[in-house]
Amino acid sequence: MATGKSPENKTSPENKSPKKLSIVEVSKRYGDVAALDSTDLDMAEGEFLTLLGPSGSGKTTLLSIVAGLTSPTTGEVWIDGRCSTRLPPFKREIGMVFQNYALFPHLTVFENIAFPLHMRRLPAVEVEREVRRVLDVIKLPQVADRFPRELSGGQQQRIALARCIVYSPSIVLMDEPLGALDKNLRDHMQMEIKRLHTEIGITVLYVTHDQEEALAMSDRICLMNNARIEQVGTPDDLYFRPRSIFAASFLGESNILDGVVQAMGEKAVISDQAGATFEARPDARFKTKERLCWMVRPESLRVTRDAGPPGNTLRGRLQDVVFAGGVTKIHVRTDQGGMLVAKQLTTANGVPHQGEEVFVSWSGEDTVLLPAAAP
Template sequence: MKNIKLSIAGLTKRYGSFVALHPTNLEVPEGEFLTLLGPSGSGKTTLLSMIAGLSVPDGGQLLINGKDVTYGAPYERDIGMVFQNYALFPHMTIAENIAFPLKMRKLDRATAMKRALEALELVHLPHVAQRFPKELSGGQQQRIALARCLVYKPSIVLMDEPLGALDKKLREHMQLEIKRIHREAGTTIVYVTHDQEEAMTMSDRICLMDGGRIAQLGTPADLYFRPRTPFVADFLGESNLFKGTVVASQGGQVKVALAGTQTELLATTEQPLANGAKVSVMVRPQNMAAAAAAQGASERFSGQLLDTMITGSLTKLYLKAPALSTAPVVLSFPTSIAKHDHALGSSLEFGWSSSDAVAVPETA
């Protein structure tokens, strides 16, 4: 069993009458990449700032390596931080920038420079050691900021929206780079982002937050395929949510009567749901099939095509289907010329397998 690097019990933060973080419990084992994900105001940055020692909690306890640092200064916590702003010293070479934290720890220059060059090897930039920050691209500077953080081998690395200033292509490249560095270094990372795809791509576990509370904690697959609330289902990836009431249940399947319609749907569930329970039936757009491909589906409907959208690799169809919802139903499939032949306003059959529908209780 892995050691617990970070342990949080009942941690809370208030600003006057506003509760920024309700009492929160969380454990992060050694070597894990945990992402704090959520919309603005969800409490993720508040939690990170208390882990870092930049904000003082109003209650609870915070342990790093078993040591109580709840009210300790940042330098007492054995942590490293990487921000969106690279904060490199412009007058120092890259090697000197990376060696700076070791210099502050009174390590001799020869050993510090040796460790700095090793850190540059880790981020695949050994050739820039004698350059200055202004001579590097944004992505390279971000890797240097990470190397500077890793060079003194902190117990936990905290990363606050580190890729927010990069363009989409470079951001995706850096996601893979950070994953590689994490895997090779074995460092424990707590990462903050509001980008769902980024969290899904990089994390061992995601801590999805809402309103100062943890909405759900689990692997990306747990949150994506087995959301516990409509908020989780709606926030993480695109979804169709059909509100209704459970009218029958057997094993891991329930029958749901949709609100305001005569329609009943079958859906899977991993938690017991009694008759009368209010739920949303979640079906991901990519699990829906259109036209001829829908003929073998266990749930089949007809809708009017309202709009189409090509996002690149995916094509999305927006359908009006009163039998399911007043909101448009969204389907998605890989983009191809052969499939892009649906006229706006036309009637289109679509459907899905009931095994791909998940009943999500309205209250956790």
């Protein structure tokens, strides 16, 4: 007679080391529409992982599946080495923070934070101790007796976070938690959430469409597009070493041009449509004579009146200068007909004038090769 364990009692996936969270071949379909293609993703304990992407990319669907609010069409969700795919949300020991805070308006701050502890039937003395502790952690002990309507948006968000972490959940899920805040307050709350993550050591799965937010807060970023994972890596990896045109375009500004591989070795040599050649960072994905795209970030470009030493250089004419405070954007139309945008720190010396001949140069190490766009 078979004695197999039920999915809820299974231990870690075969041939996989235990992780805080493992998503194994998870997908979600609504009829013929794929909200999430087959997806695999692991999280380590104490990690801050951000699901980043545009609307409809699948990030909120994936978060909802991890939370137990949506059932996957295929695949498994593992939390702390236990298969949790069929567990209801309240048995997953997961905390959630929403954009709208979801605070109870008729309860005080203390009562809001205490609510999940009362649901777990903790003794009153322990409830008092834990609520006071997290109020100290979020640096708002003075608002315990106030109601949510008496708090600022930033304070309400911190109370929502306190209510989430007071019972020490295994994973904290955050769905666009800062979307309703103005820029200054959002920047402050980014620092506050990162501080709490570092001090408490919580594991955070965070959803946002804001690239700057993801770059500033994350240990790793999972970039999503068209219901699938586009690239996973550190913020530095995704920004400086994107693996696709979408990744290069979605995270920050980029100059992307067509080219052909002329040589691939310790250094890559590529040519543009006019036949000019440039050095680039080598990439084993590409072969000689293969068509591709190449990318360089605006801040990696240097615009000068003189050609300078041999290297990656294009001549052109300055089309426009956009002053943006501490940074100036310089638009150059190259002799080959392409447009390059450079960013450089604004100085009192200024930049060349509109219509003036200039040279744009950059390092081969800053030149990233990307698969050509689909025809």
